[in-house]
Amino acid sequence: MSQENVVESLLGETTQKKKSRIPARLDFLQSATGLFLAIFMIFHMLFVSTILISKDFMLSVTKAFELNFIFEGGSPVPVFIAISIVFVVFIFHAFLAMRKFPISYRQYLRLKTNSDLMNHGDTKLWIIQVVTGFALFFLGSIHLYTMLTNPGNIGPYASSDRVFSDLMWPLYIVLLIAVEFHGSIGLYRLSVKWGWFEGEDSKVSRKKLKKAKIILTVVMLTLGVMTLMAYMKIGYDHQENYGEKYMHTTEVNHAN
Amino acid sequence: MSREITITTLKYNPSDENSKPTFVDYKLEETPGMTLYIALSKIKATLDHDLTSDFVCRAGICGACGMIINGKPKLACKTLTSEFKDARIELLPLPTFKLIKDLSVDTGSWMKNMSMRVNSWIVTNEEYDISKFEKRIEPEVADEIFELDRCIECGLCVAGCSTAIMREDFVGAVGLNRVARFSIDPHDSRTDEDFYELIGDDEGIFGCMSLLACEDYCPKNLPLQSKIAYMRRKMVKV
Numbered sequence: 001m002s003q004e005n006v007v008e009s010l011l012g013e014t015t016q017k018k019k020s021r022i023p024a025r026l027d028f029l030q031s032a033t034g035l036f037l038a039i040f041m042i043f044h045m046l047f048v049s050t051i052l053i054s055k056d057f058m059l060s061v062t063k064a065f066e067l068n069f070i071f072e073g074g075s076p077v078p079v080f081i082a083i084s085i086v087f088v089v090f091i092f093h094a095f096l097a098m099r100k101f102p103i104s105y106r107q108y109l110r111l112k113t114n115s116d117l118m119n120h121g122d123t124k125l126w127i128i129q130v131v132t133g134f135a136l137f138f139l140g141s142i143h144l145y146t147m148l149t150n151p152g153n154i155g156p157y158a159s160s161d162r163v164f165s166d167l168m169w170p171l172y173i174v175l176l177i178a179v180e181f182h183g184s185i186g187l188y189r190l191s192v193k194w195g196w197f198e199g200e201d202s203k204v205s206r207k208k209l210k211k212a213k214i215i216l217t218v219v220m221l222t223l224g225v226m227t228l229m230a231y232m233k234i235g236y237d238h239q240e241n242y243g244e245k246y247m248h249t250t251e252v253n254h255a256n
Numbered sequence: 257m258s259r260e261i262t263i264t265t266l267k268y269n270p271s272d273e274n275s276k277p278t279f280v281d282y283k284l285e286e287t288p289g290m291t292l293y294i295a296l297s298k299i300k301a302t303l304d305h306d307l308t309s310d311f312v313c314r315a316g317i318c319g320a321c322g323m324i325i326n327g328k329p330k331l332a333c334k335t336l337t338s339e340f341k342d343a344r345i346e347l348l349p350l351p352t353f354k355l356i357k358d359l360s361v362d363t364g365s366w367m368k369n370m371s372m373r374v375n376s377w378i379v380t381n382e383e384y385d386i387s388k389f390e391k392r393i394e395p396e397v398a399d400e401i402f403e404l405d406r407c408i409e410c411g412l413c414v415a416g417c418s419t420a421i422m423r424e425d426f427v428g429a430v431g432l433n434r435v436a437r438f439s440i441d442p443h444d445s446r447t448d449e450d451f452y453e454l455i456g457d458d459e460g461i462f463g464c465m466s467l468l469a470c471e472d473y474c475p476k477n478l479p480l481q482s483k484i485a486y487m488r489r490k491m492v493k494v
Contacts, residue, residue, distance in 0.1 A: 019456045024492045027462040099458075100465055107422040114351065114421045117327030122468045123418050193466040195485030202482040206468075 026096055031193065033093035034186050040086060041183040045220055048159075049227040051234070055156035056249050062154050076152030083151060087144045094137055101130055121210075122192075125185050132182040139175040143168075156246040157238050164235025165242050169228065176224040180217055188213035261286045261337055263295060265307065265347040269357045279346075280304070292332035292345065293321055296359075309347075309359035316475055319410025323359050324348035329412040329473045350415040352424060363411040370427060374454050376434045380445045393442045404437035404483065406476045413480065416469030425459045429470030429480045432461060436483040439490065451487075452494040461491050 007015050014020060047065075051058040065082070066074025102108040115123050146168070147154070153162070163169050191197055191209050199205045238244070260283055268277040282299045296309050312318040314333045321332040326346055337345065353361035370376070393401075413429040420426045435455050438444045455461045464484055471481040 019453050021456075021494065023457050023462040024452075024494065027488070028492050102422055110351070110421045111418050114416075114418050117324065117348075118329075118416060118469065119327060120416065120467075120469050120472065122466075122472070126418070126465060126467050189466055192468060192481060193485060194489060195482060198482060198485070202471075202479060206481065 026099070030093065030096035030099075031190055033089050033096065035190055036089055037086070037093055038183040038187045038190075041179055042220070045223055045227070049223050051156060051159075051230045052223075052226060055234070055246055058156050059246055059248055065154075066152070074152075079151040079154065080148065083144060083148045087148060090140055090144060094133070097133055101134075122189075125189065129182055129185050129189070132178040135174065135178045136182060139171060139178060142171060143175055156234060157241075157244055158246070160231045160233075160235035160238055161242050162235075163228065163231040165239050169232055172228055176221070176228060180220045180224060184213050184216040184220065187216065258286050258288075259343055260284070261295070261340070261343040261345065263292075263299065263345045263347060265359060266349060267307065267358050268355065270355055271357070280307075286337050286343070290337045292325060292335045292337060292347075295337055295345075296332060296347075307359075308357040310361075317408060319363075319408035319412075319475075322350050322361075322363070322410040322412050322415065324350060324415065329415040329469075331410060331412070331475050334475055350411050352414050352420050353411055361411075363409065366411065366414070367409045367430070370431045371434070374427065374431045374434050376431075376438070378438065378441065378444050379450075380443060382445070391443060397440065397442065401437060401441050404433055404440075404478065407433055407478055408476060410475060412473045412475060413470035416473040418467050418469070419463055419465050423459070423463065426463045427455060427460050429464075429474075429484060431455070432464065432484050432487055433478060433480060436487050439487070448490050448494050452491055455487070456491050456494065461487050464488070 004015055007013075008020055012019075047061055048058075050061045063074045065079055066076060067078045068074035102111045111127070115127055146162070150158075150162075163172060188209050192206060195202070197205055197209060263282045263284070264279050265282070266277060267280050269275040282303050284295060284298055284303065287294070293311055293314055296307070296311075300307050300309075309323065309332065310320040311333065312320045314321075316331055316334040319331070322329060323332055324330075324347065325332070325335055326340065329350060332347075347359055349355050349359050349361045350363070353363050353366050355361055407430060409430060411430070414420045417426070417428060420428050432455065435451055438446065439448070439451055457463070461484070466481075466484070468481055470484075471479075474480055
């Protein structure tokens with residue numbers, strides 16, 4: 001045990017008689033990891049929703065992530081590395097964010113009473129973040145671990161089989177709702193927390209940010225539901241051939 | 257045509273061991289332009305001489321009559337009874353502050369502790385000569401300082417803040433606003449490092465969760481969201 005830590009723990013200040021800089025770093029990192037995950041959430045949705053355009057296009061995007069322009073036929077390693085990074089950031093963000101949770105009956109009761117009495121929008125938004133964040137501890141971890149152990153098993157049929165035949169769809173429905181609410185509210189709250197896009201009048205810009213948040217939630221949820229339905233449909237049609245990989249149309253034509 | 261309104265208040269005297277927290281209904285005739293301050297005065301004068309609530313200025317200046325009005329932290333003197341269409345108004349004392357009796361809370365001790373904690377005064381290394389004019393500052397800067405100095409320490413920002421409600425050692429928007437006020441004042445020689453020593457922890461700026469009830473319920477419309485974000489940006493760089 002370092003003497004520095006012992007002194008800070010006992011006295012609340014360092015040996016230099018200064019306050020620790022750790023709370024500042026933690027606050028910054030909570031926001032930074034949240035921003036990273038929210039941006040990831042948006043791009044993840046855009047990539048998985050390519051199935052709505054065509055199976056071929058979705059496969060091309062998947063193969064691009066497998067760096068098929070470097071490795072012949074693509075490699076699962078880059079995907080594994082990307083998922084690992086996201087998983088580490090996800091765990092770190094959860095660790096940092098849960099510091100703010102109500103942790104005792106008294107805190108919970110006071111928060112709930114205050115929120116119910118006031119019926120205040122931004123307080124309720126944060127409570128939605130707490131609830132969805134708690135759900136994401138489990139839902140997100142299951143999804144990320146599944147992908148981490150199947151980095152080469154992403155594609156029009158592989159993903160659809162996972163959604164339908166592997167019965168991941170009930171989890172994905174809840175995950176989709178939790179992540180889209182958590183992410184879009186998180187982006188709004190990050191903006192007001194750090195004063196981004198504040199402009200001349202913070203009250204006016206806050207209203208605009210709130211509108212943008214609602215639009216983002218609606219767009220992402222709509223896209224998410226449509227995408228999930230598309231994978232369900234493909235998975236349903238493909239259940240007899242479970243495990244078979246999708247071949248790009250040009251490859252099939254070439255083989256024929 | 258006037259209507260009858262029902263005001264329900266919590267009645268409790270923590271210093272009386274026989275007192276139990278109870279809700280009491282008062283029915284009274286609404287008069288034109290009636291504020292809750294007037295309604296409470298009428299109740300105290302005609303219906304219940306024992307009911308306790310605070311007031312001083314009756315004009316939204318002193319901040320003494322803060323209370324929870326139908327769930328929201330507000331000043332009784334600035335709230336018209338006509339705002340409540342169903343003619344039912346429920347009053348609670350402000351949470352977080354020490355309850356004195358009924359609707360009366362001790363915001364003074366809390367604010368004094370907060371002021372001491374954030375060193376809510378000008379700190380300067382310069383010799384001060386009271387026979388000379390104060391050092392001049394730009395009018396825009398003075399305006400910005402005066403804007404933040406309009407805080408009346410009514411405690412509504414603290415009462416509305418779920419962080420302060422859960423964690424009673426949180427300094428609150430009122431404290432962070434104080435620090436922001438001195439940090440922009442050229443008369444104050446403190447650096448960001450010095451301010452970090454006052455609010456650079458989870459009970460200070462990093463405890464704030466940006467729930468913004470402080471901004472939404474401030475009766476003086478202070479730019480709390482903006483100033484807390486400003487202090488956060490400064491403190492995270494220290």
